[in-house]
Amino acid sequence: MNALRIKKGASRKSAYDLKSTYGDEIETHTLAVLVDNEAGVLARVIGLFSGRGYNIESLTVAETDHAGHLSRITVVTTGTPQVIEQIKAQLGRLVPVHDVHDLTVEGPSVERELALIKVAGVGEKRVEAMRTSEVFRANVVDSTLESFVFEITGSPEKIDAFVEMMRPLGLVEVARTGVAAIMRGNAG
């Protein structure tokens, strides 16, 4: 019986190179972290990730309950299942953190990101950019004779695809908000 299931030789590089006891596949998880909206709370969360060597793929934060002074941090992170569990436990023990939800495992969820995308061009390219934006249901929020700013909402993959389509058509600049996510259904 080997209860550990640790890869052989896993610890040989360093005392701190502690490989997963579950598996080594890297997973991507979206965490919703409800925190007191107080000074320095974001620094605490980010410091935790950098100090312990965790990854941040995307991070959004805003106050979501003005009366309760609560903010919601949505963080997309990657790691082995053991690392993901550690991240959740480490976040959970920060004093200003109320709740940590792993939207990736707690059931179906909706993830959306907003991007503003500036495209400059004239003639056929300009027409093509406009046509493509309609296919992606992007809105024009600013236009000049030589440029558009599109507003697009969707999954990060959809925004990636739109950005790639715009690249040959005169892509100038991209601003993205990062992912906001919420559980489907009536549970809070």
Next chain:
Amino acid sequence: MTRQMSGAQIVVKALKDQGVDTVFGYPGGAVLPIYDEIFQQNDIRHVLVRHEQGATHAAEGYARSTGKPGVVLVTSGPGATNAVTGMTDALMDSIPMIVLTGQVPTFMIGNDAFQEADTVGITRPCTKHNWLVRDTNELAKTMHQAFHVATSGRPGPVLIDIPKDVQFANGTYVAPAKADKGHYNPRVKGDMDRITELAALMETAKKPVIYSGGGVINSGKAASMLLRELADATKFPVTSTLMGLGAYPANGDKWIGMLGMHGTYEANMTMHDCDLMICVGARFDDRITGRVDAFSPNSKKVHIDIDPSSINKVIHVDVPIIGDIGHVLEDLMKVWKSRGRKTESEAISKWWGKINEWRAKDCLAYTQEGKIIKPQYALQRLEALTKDHDRYITTEVGQHQMWAAQFLGFNDPNRWMTSGGLGTMGYGFPASIGVQMAHPESLVINIAGEASWLMNMQEMGTAIQYRLPVKQFILNNERLGMVRQWQELLHGERYSSSWSEALPDFVKLAEAFGAKGIQVSDPDDLDDAILEMINHDGPVLFDCLVEKHENCFPMIPSGKAHNEMLLGNASTEGAIESGGAVMV
């Protein structure tokens, strides 16, 4: 009735209401209003240290020997940065500590003012939580919250940064009972299903071991008593981490010694071969596990810890129980008793037979011969001559620390203060001052190496000023002994910067401060010298000249498993492979 007072008065009032009797600190521009309030009252004693790091370690010593939080008061900028080491130390070892720092006035924050530092920014990763108070009306609430956070759940250091204008301004005082403590409230009761699972495992285990840690001591005296009850009722062997010494008594018959890198052979072999490991308030530190993929390969592992992030961090466990040790052990005993107090007693006595075989190796053996004092011998004599005293031991960090853990016996919790997680040289002397402040009538001894001791030697001034009869028992090998040992084993005996050159004459040094100095080099004089030290009513600097090249054994070399221990010098040849050399 609202009570208006200045911020500085609020600080002192809150400390009193929280039951604080001693504060360790050092004044400076940004905390003068608080020092002015301290001057005008008699309930709280302020201990003036000689360096802010000393204040933090003294507070740790006070906290660990009393179970109450230690309190530190320092100024802004360098006062705060000097306290960083002690806060990190307290965080690693889960010591409750409240650090109050002065800050430049709110309207000057961010201007690079004189003695300004971003204290909350600097200390965010080395505190459990910290606060910058910008409004005097928030001060009382924050003070009470700080005590709550520092002492509940897994204890740790917290810091409150108080700008000078907030100390001067008037605000409303709120009593502890009426203050909003916030939502922080870690659970203390363990899951009953899991506890029942553990009770069932205890009934069928043939080769069990209890692996206890500092969490048992942090949980309070009752937890230590329950641990003893558990071990005595089940006859399960008990080993402990460095931090947990004293929770189960060293003179108890289930005691198999400390485990880990310099733990006993029997403890490590027991851990390696067991079929049920009950981890009680320990965290599978790398000093304990050795090579993790070879760590106790055939056991069911149960982990009781109040901190969910400790579970599965290093070692995957089969039964995690999140809760306070005292509460969980109480429930466990109830469940196990109600199920009929069953154990595999026959198998367990066979298991003890095996353990006693390992014990027969006598892994701590050494030979004292000739005219040079072996450090082990010095500690053994110290143990023999002081064990019946009301005694508290602190240590610095290095070989002497491991020998102290091996050769001194601790029969009660809160009697052993050492820097375990961070390994802070310079911890022991100020810690002994904190312990002696809390226990003025007790015998307080700091086991030190000469190099560690010099790191905070300025605290001799504090010991003299407050008439603290702390005994500084220095095992002087004129080496950074543990560094030297690793260089011998790992770096081809190239002793790079690991000797103590230009050492002071410790006897004269003691006398320069107005303390007593004793030097001893002959084993025949040792007992008399130790007795002279104990009987002297005042601080003593005891300079014990010992064998210079003694290595600390047994030792699990880095990168090796528990069953690959080195027992003595003869076995060291080629013991550590290049793969293990990168570990610390």
